[in-house]
Amino acid sequence: MRSQQQKLSDSAQRNRQGGEVIGLAQQKQERRAVLEASPFANNHETFMKDQILEFYDLFELYFDKQKRGVDINDILATARTLGLDSKYQMVYKVLSQIQQEHHDQSRRLNKPDNVDFKEFIDLLSLKLGNINSEQGVDAIFRLLDNDDDVNSKKDCVTKEKLLKVANDLRYNLNEDEAIQIIQNVAGFQQTEFTYDDFQKFINKKLKSRRQEQLS
Structure with a gap:
């Protein structure tokens, strides 16, 4: 039979351990x-x-x-x-x-x-990447152009690449929407966009945003 003192000691140890767990959780919440x-x-x-x-x-x-x-x-x-x-x-x-x-x-x-x-x-x-710096814009484009297929055209973003990125990110993008994105960036009836197309598009959007903020 375990003595009453041993039982009290075990109980105190469990309380200390419980207190430590609670303390760590509180520290995480505070951080x-x-x-x-x-x-x-x-x-x-x-x-x-x-x-x-x-x-x-x-x-x-x-x-x-x-x-x-x-x-x-x-x-x-x-x-x-x-x-x-x-x-x-x-x-x-x-x-x-x-x-x-x-x-x-x-x-x-x-x-x-x-x-x-x-x-x-x-x-x-x-x-x-982000749209607020040239380095950030470059990173976004490289992310969209990121394709390991050796037969894939480099330095441009196609419908297939957009759909692949969307699928990897579990973003619901259909084929028509991908085509619309490309045409928004590169122009009507275009089937791909280059880095220059993308940079011009971003600059245009940023300029429009700044004008809206000033008005």
Whole structure:
């Protein structure tokens, strides 16, 4: 028979462990609240606030408290286990590129492979791009033109490429809508658009937006 003292000791230990779990959960909630109120989440050039928070929730699943960051390899390993590398090929490929580039940089600088959340978002932004800089526009175009088919025409975006990207992102885009996007960018009856077409289209949109803001 266990003594009353042993039972009390076990109970106290369970309470301590429970308190630690609750404490960690509270810390996560507090970190998320700080992020939610931050300019980083509210004024990001590439991602909306809700997207930033979704990324953060994913990031927290892999967060290593001792390293104060995440090893992207852990995310990729889970994705492979769940079959997401084939289901979301483009997203997986982008993450793989980020991991490799960050790994190479870490080796050059003799730094650990893990990344903090802000660094992760910055790396992701560079790959996904935004319309507010030439580098960002280039990244978006390369993402749309990202096709491993050796027979595919390079340096232009076709209907097939748009549909492939939409499918990879699980975005509901049909063939007519893809054709309409191309014609909006390149002109009536066009079947593809180049980087120059895309850049001119973005510049026109930005100019129109600025005029609306001034009026």
